[in-house]
Amino acid sequence: MPVCPTCGQPYILNTIFCEQCGTALQPLHQTEGFASAGTRASTGPAPAVVLEMLSGAHQFRLPTDALPAVIGRADAGQTSRPQVDLAPYGGLERGVSRQHARLLWRDGRLMIEDLASTNGTWVNDVRLAPNVPHPLRDGDILRLGTLRLRVQVRAGGTALEHHASERK
Amino acid sequence: MTFSAWDRSTGERGEEDYYRILGVEDDASQEEIRAAYRDLVRQYHPDAGLVKGTAFLFRQIQQAYETLSDPQRRQEYDERLRREGKRPPRLFALDVLPGPAELACVDEPQLLYLLITLTPLANRPEPDTRLNLCLVIDCSTSMKGERLAAVREAILHLVEEMQSDDILSLVAFSDTAQVLLPPQHTPPSRVLRPLLASLTADGGTEIFQGLQAGLSLVGHTRSDHQINHLLLLTDGHTYGDAQKCLLAARSAARQDIGISAFGVGHDWNEDFLDHLTAAAGGQVVFIENPAGIGRAFLEHLRQLKEAWITDLTMRLYYTPAARFKAAFALTPELRMLEEIDGELALGSLQYTRPRHVLVESIVSPLEEGTHRVLQVEAASMAPAYGTPAVQRKVVRVPFRSQGVTRPLMPAAIVEAAQKVSLLRMQKLIEEEARQGRVPQATTLLEGLATRLMREGQDELAGVLIQEARLLAETGRLSPAGAKRLRFGTRALQPLLPGGTE
Numbered sequence: 001m002p003v004c005p006t007c008g009q010p011y012i013l014n015t016i017f018c019e020q021c022g023t024a025l026q027p028l029h030q031t032e033g034f035a036s037a038g039t040r041a042s043t044g045p046a047p048a049v050v051l052e053m054l055s056g057a058h059q060f061r062l063p064t065d066a067l068p069a070v071i072g073r074a075d076a077g078q079t080s081r082p083q084v085d086l087a088p089y090g091g092l093e094r095g096v097s098r099q100h101a102r103l104l105w106r107d108g109r110l111m112i113e114d115l116a117s118t119n120g121t122w123v124n125d126v127r128l129a130p131n132v133p134h135p136l137r138d139g140d141i142l143r144l145g146t147l148r149l150r151v152q153v154r155a156g157g158t159a160l161e162h163h164a165s166e167r168k
Numbered sequence: 169m170t171f172s173a174w175d176r177s178t179g180e181r182g183e184e185d186y187y188r189i190l191g192v193e194d195d196a197s198q199e200e201i202r203a204a205y206r207d208l209v210r211q212y213h214p215d216a217g218l219v220k221g222t223a224f225l226f227r228q229i230q231q232a233y234e235t236l237s238d239p240q241r242r243q244e245y246d247e248r249l250r251r252e253g254k255r256p257p258r259l260f261a262l263d264v265l266p267g268p269a270e271l272a273c274v275d276e277p278q279l280l281y282l283l284i285t286l287t288p289l290a291n292r293p294e295p296d297t298r299l300n301l302c303l304v305i306d307c308s309t310s311m312k313g314e315r316l317a318a319v320r321e322a323i324l325h326l327v328e329e330m331q332s333d334d335i336l337s338l339v340a341f342s343d344t345a346q347v348l349l350p351p352q353h354t355p356p357s358r359v360l361r362p363l364l365a366s367l368t369a370d371g372g373t374e375i376f377q378g379l380q381a382g383l384s385l386v387g388h389t390r391s392d393h394q395i396n397h398l399l400l401l402t403d404g405h406t407y408g409d410a411q412k413c414l415l416a417a418r419s420a421a422r423q424d425i426g427i428s429a430f431g432v433g434h435d436w437n438e439d440f441l442d443h444l445t446a447a448a449g450g451q452v453v454f455i456e457n458p459a460g461i462g463r464a465f466l467e468h469l470r471q472l473k474e475a476w477i478t479d480l481t482m483r484l485y486y487t488p489a490a491r492f493k494a495a496f497a498l499t500p501e502l503r504m505l506e507e508i509d510g511e512l513a514l515g516s517l518q519y520t521r522p523r524h525v526l527v528e529s530i531v532s533p534l535e536e537g538t539h540r541v542l543q544v545e546a547a548s549m550a551p552a553y554g555t556p557a558v559q560r561k562v563v564r565v566p567f568r569s570q571g572v573t574r575p576l577m578p579a580a581i582v583e584a585a586q587k588v589s590l591l592r593m594q595k596l597i598e599e600e601a602r603q604g605r606v607p608q609a610t611t612l613l614e615g616l617a618t619r620l621m622r623e624g625q626d627e628l629a630g631v632l633i634q635e636a637r638l639l640a641e642t643g644r645l646s647p648a649g650a651k652r653l654r655f656g657t658r659a660l661q662p663l664l665p666g667g668t669e
Contacts, residue, residue: 001276012493012530014268014279014575016582017589020596021612022619026575068579070663099663104579113579116263131265131578 049103049110050152051142053089060084067105070115071144072098086147095119095145103136110136110153119145186232186245191485191543191562194246194258198237204562205233207540211487259477259550260517261287262559267582268575270566273536279493280529280565281581283664286514286546287522288476299334299472300351300394304382305367306402307340312369315403315432318458320364322465329469330354335394337385338363341378342371351389373402376409376416383420392549395475395516396425399468400444401461403432410440414447418508421448424479424549426515430455430464434648438655446506449480449515454655456648471500476519477548477557481511485543490531496588498524501658504591517548524664526584531565538566580664587662590619594657601645610640613653628656 001010002025009020018025049067051060062069062083072082073091075098084103086096097117104111111133114121121128122143128134136142138153187194190204208229212222235241265283272278303326305319323338330336331354338349348363349355382398390396398420406413417427428450429441441452453464484492495505495512505512505525517523531541545560593616600609613636620629635649645653 012277012279013274014271014281016281016577016585017592019589019592022589022593022615026577102579115580131580132269133579 048154050154051084052150052152054141054148054150055089058089062103064105064110068102070099070102072096072100072115074098086144089147091147094147096147097145100144104133106133110151112136112142117144186236188560189228189232190236191540191560192236193560196236198239201233201236204540205229205237207562207564211489211540258289258559259557260289260546260548260559261285262544262546262561263287264544264561264563265578265580266563266565267577269578270568270576271531271534273533273567273569275533277530277532280490280531280541281577281585282527282529282544282563283578283581283584284482284525284527284544284546285522285664286480286517286525288517288519297473297475298394299330299336300386300389300391300396301330301334301472302337302339302351302382302386302398304339304341304378304398304400306342306373306375306378306400306404307367307369308342308371308373308404309369310373310403310433310435315458315461316367316369318461319401320367322462323364324357324360325462326465326469327354327357327360329466335389337382337389339378339382339385340367341374341381342369343374343377344371345377345381347381347385351385373404373406374409375400375402375406376412379413379416383416383425386425387420387423390423390425392424395472395478396423397472398425398427399430399465400427400441401430401432402436402441404435405437406440413440413444417444417447421479421508421513424448426450426478428453428468430461430468431651432458432461434646434651438651447508447513449513451501451515452655454651456651471516471518474518474520475516477550478516480514480517480523480546480548482514482525483511483545483547484527484529485545486529487540487542489534489539490529490541493528493530495525495527496584496591498526498584498587498662498664502587502591502660502662503658504595514546524584524662526581526588534567536567536569538564540564580662583662584664587660590616590660591657593619594653597653598645598650601639601650604643606639606643609645610636613639625660628652628660631656 002013003010004018004020004023004025006023007018007021009018011018011025015025017023047064049062049064053059066083069083071084071086073087073096074081074085082099095118097115097119099115100117101112101114101121104113112121112123112128113133114128114130116130123134123136123140125143136151138151140151142149142151190201190208192200192204212226212229214223214226235245263285267281267283271280303323307316327336334354335351336349336354337347337351340346340348348367379400382400386396386398420427426448427445429445430453431438431441432455438452445452453468455461455464486492497503497505497514499521514523514525529542541563543560543562545558547556547558550557593612597609597612597616600612613632617629617632617636620632631652635645635653638649639645
């Protein structure tokens with residue numbers, strides 16, 4: 001049996017967190033969800049993801065250390081609001097679920113995971129299986145319901161810094 | 169603590185429930201039926217010798233397959249089930265997401281997580297469900313003054329929100345129990361006001377007295393078409409009768425009577441109330457300030473009225489290659505589930521939102537190929553129909569000898585496991601503090617606070633840092649601190665997918 005690197009407690013293979021001390025037992029980048037927990041080695045400005053609405057109405061810019069980020073639409077009855085809120089851009093009419101998909105940064109790659117949405121998530125017109133992360137590349141077209149977004153991945157500290165204020 | 173192996177061949181439909189034997193849904197396709205049959209043959213064929221004493225089960229599997237794989241015979245079988253009223257309506261959906269998505273062929277056991285989602289399949293119950301509610305109120309000396317006054321007001325508000333054909337009864341207890349209002353259609357507040365005014369606080373807290381009286385009232389008027397529920401409000405410890413209370417709660421659970429408990433102030437026993445309510449999957453509500461009683465009552469009433477199905481239980485049937493490790497309810501509260509009589513009690517399912525459960529299982533090494541690991545079965549009562557409803561899912565996991573370098577975990581499972589790990593830390597802190605290991609408990613408490621801070625739970629983190637300081641000074645968790653820690657952790661909600669949209 002492997003043991004926890006922090007406290008030495010043995011654990012069963014595939015365990016995500018040590019039962020004794022709560023240490024993440026999988027390297028953090030492969031389990032995702034902790035990039036914002038201050039554990040990411042910082043080497044200059046983080047790379048960024050830009051989601052551009054094909055209708056040209058808006059751009060969302062997300063530094064990768066702000067991932068994972070949920071894409072969806074805010075709803076009056078809901079307490080938590082998705083980081084990328086498509087409600088003001090016709091999310092409801094276009095079939096975007098409240099928690100539709102999420103962007104992850106895993107193994108140095110951008111991934112998208114459909115959160116069992118009602119109307120599905122599509123990458124370049126291929127529908128994704130729910131709850132299975134799928135890699136995203138620069139230039140891919142992402143479709144949530146019928147709402148389409150162009151994906152751009154920018155290296156850290158380079159282009160598009162002037163979009164930093166785009167996201168409200 | 170283990171769940172039963174694949175040993176139950178008969179189900180709620182009697183001797184020969186073919187769907188259950190094969191572990192498929194009532195609307196399974198021919199391919200699903202064939203796949204299920206192949207899986208079972210591989211594991212239970214007497215010649216395989218994997219499990220002893222399987223000859224009888226194997227014959228049943230054969231019989232089930234022969235019937236269900238033949239469209240004509242299957243139709244006749246379905247007709248018979250319908251005629252005999254053994255075809256429960258489909259009232260909720262059961263979804264099971266395994267993680268990792270595939271396991272490696274290695275020579276040691278592996279952990280398999282299952283994120284189980286139960287989604288109600290309706291916007292609201294038709295017809296409306298009626299309540300059969302008993303309020304059991306602690307009137308011991310410590311309730312005097314502000315607390316009892318708040319309870320009186322809270323009950324009057326509650327009654328205004330109830331419907332006239334809901335059934336209400338009231339019990340007051342201290343050393344003995346007194347039936348204040350026998351079960352009847354909800355009376356108007358002008359009738360209740362003088363009754364409540366006569367309540368006085370005096371004596372000890374003998375919870376069994378109140379519980380027994382309350383359960384007998386609810387039992388008297390119980391029906392499958394109602395939500396039968398007892399709400400206990402207390403501010404103190406009970407002495408010597410805890411065991412009797414737990415037995416009474418279990419027998420109530422078997423009659424589909426739910427119990428929830430409201431603890432007021434800091435001087436009640438959270439372990440006891442947790443056990444008391446666990447039997448029927450009820451909740452414990454921590455009310456620090458009496459002013460919060462009214463709101464807590466109304467919130468609870470809303471939840472009860474939204475109950476689409478009650479008495480939701482889950483059973484896990486493992487193949488010989490796997491076993492149960494632990495299970496946690498993720499919503500509406502983060503809570504470890506206790507296995508009682510081979511079942512996990514989940515309480516009710518509201519028609520407004522899904523329920524989520526995380527199950528951890530240990531899987532033994534298996535050869536390359538896709539293997540059936542367990543069957544998940546969820547059953548419940550549906551008061552709107554007065555019938556039980558059952559759903560089941562078989563979990564199959566691929567094993568690969570090459571190419572699995574790291575577990576592929578769905579993000580939702582990581583999220584759920586992260587919250588569960590906070591809950592485990594909380595339990596460990598309680599245990600270390602109970603054992604008097606103050607430095608260990610303090611360090612863990614600070615560690616938990618740090619993790620909460622990182623997750624943006626600043627308020628709870630702040631409370632826990634204060635409690636860590638107190639713990640280091642006084643050498644124990646204060647009654648207030650223990651409750652803030654436990655109920656604060658319980659309120660943490662993972663961000664989970666799914667739901668009714």
